[in-house]
Amino acid sequence: MCLLGGTAGLLSWALSAAIAAMWPPTALTWVSDLVASTIFGLLVGILVVAFGDRLQSERSSVTWVVVVGLVTAAAGFGAGLLQIPIADNLAAATPFAARVVAWLVTGSLIGLALGLPWVGTNRLRVPYALTGGLLGGTLGGLLFAGLGSRVPDLVQAFAFMLMGAAVCFGIALAPVVMRYGALLFVSSGDARAQSKLGRSKREWEVKQGHSYVLGNQGEDTRRGLGARQDEIFIPDAAMAPQHAVVFGRHGRFYIARHPEAADQAGLARYVLRVRGRTIVRSIELRDADDILLGRTALRFASRSAEDR
Numbered sequence: 001m002c003l004l005g006g007t008a009g010l011l012s013w014a015l016s017a018a019i020a021a022m023w024p025p026t027a028l029t030w031v032s033d034l035v036a037s038t039i040f041g042l043l044v045g046i047l048v049v050a051f052g053d054r055l056q057s058e059r060s061s062v063t064w065v066v067v068v069g070l071v072t073a074a075a076g077f078g079a080g081l082l083q084i085p086i087a088d089n090l091a092a093a094t095p096f097a098a099r100v101v102a103w104l105v106t107g108s109l110i111g112l113a114l115g116l117p118w119v120g121t122n123r124l125r126v127p128y129a130l131t132g133g134l135l136g137g138t139l140g141g142l143l144f145a146g147l148g149s150r151v152p153d154l155v156q157a158f159a160f161m162l163m164g165a166a167v168c169f170g171i172a173l174a175p176v177v178m179r180y181g182a183l184l185f186v187s188s189g190d191a192r193a194q195s196k197l198g199r200s201k202r203e204w205e206v207k208q209g210h211s212y213v214l215g216n217q218g219e220d221t222r223r224g225l226g227a228r229q230d231e232i233f234i235p236d237a238a239m240a241p242q243h244a245v246v247f248g249r250h251g252r253f254y255i256a257r258h259p260e261a262a263d264q265a266g267l268a269r270y271v272l273r274v275r276g277r278t279i280v281r282s283i284e285l286r287d288a289d290d291i292l293l294g295r296t297a298l299r300f301a302s303r304s305a306e307d308r
Helices: 002-021 029-055 062-091 095-118 125-147 152-177 191-198 264-269
Strands: 180-188 203-206 210-215 221-223 228-233 244-249 252-257 272-274 282-284 290-293 296-303
Touching: 002 029, 002 152, 029 062, 029 095, 029 152, 062 095, 095 125, 095 152, 125 152, 180 191, 180 244, 203 210, 203 244, 252 272, 252 296
Parallel strands: 210 228
Antiparallel strands: 180 203, 180 296, 210 244, 221 228, 244 252, 252 282, 272 290, 290 296
């Protein structure tokens, strides 16, 4: 993820430098800063969602990539606009401080924007991405303000890379420190399920921000805007095609009946019990909870990053 952020920073510098080379010498400095920060926000958002999620065995729709890219580009544009009053009020008296503050604001706003799309599923991404952007922007600003007058292009490129790497480090760290869950296959009264899953002692990892549909309809994957929904296939004839949903929110995990098995006929036909209690709507899962779906027994385990 840090490499992705550094790559985004390098590409941002190269594109903004190429665009600036086409402008007349009389062009205002703040225009160059505005373009650079907007491009940086756009590329960081796109690369993090399009490629960063794949590094964590996740997938994202094209729509979600575009949405996050536009959000972070808007943050970069806003940071570029904020640099105008910063330059007007600080540059003349303290040019060093003005440059550091400008970079700090850029990194912080883009980091904040990069974490906000996940606020409903992983609130830690917001402060971690914000902190990463703040630190990266500060370090990049110190580097550029201190050495930029000697080798401006090289130092600016490295400063962009440093800021991008710091933002992505914060984004990547948030899921790591959060707990995750696992569904462990215990046994099944259905011979097919026991044969398919019992020998391998199958486990399914449950991540924060993801939703998992358990049923016997076959393996498939569905993606929504910003949300992840995967299907866990259990060949148990006593289970509904879409029997239950397991999901993680804000460090906790829940199981609920799938809407297709939640009517009166579904309640009567399809078994869903947690800790021996029949589940009608939803319930929070605890470590070592026993789950019965149809004729299949699972166990939920809550784990930390150190257990990986």
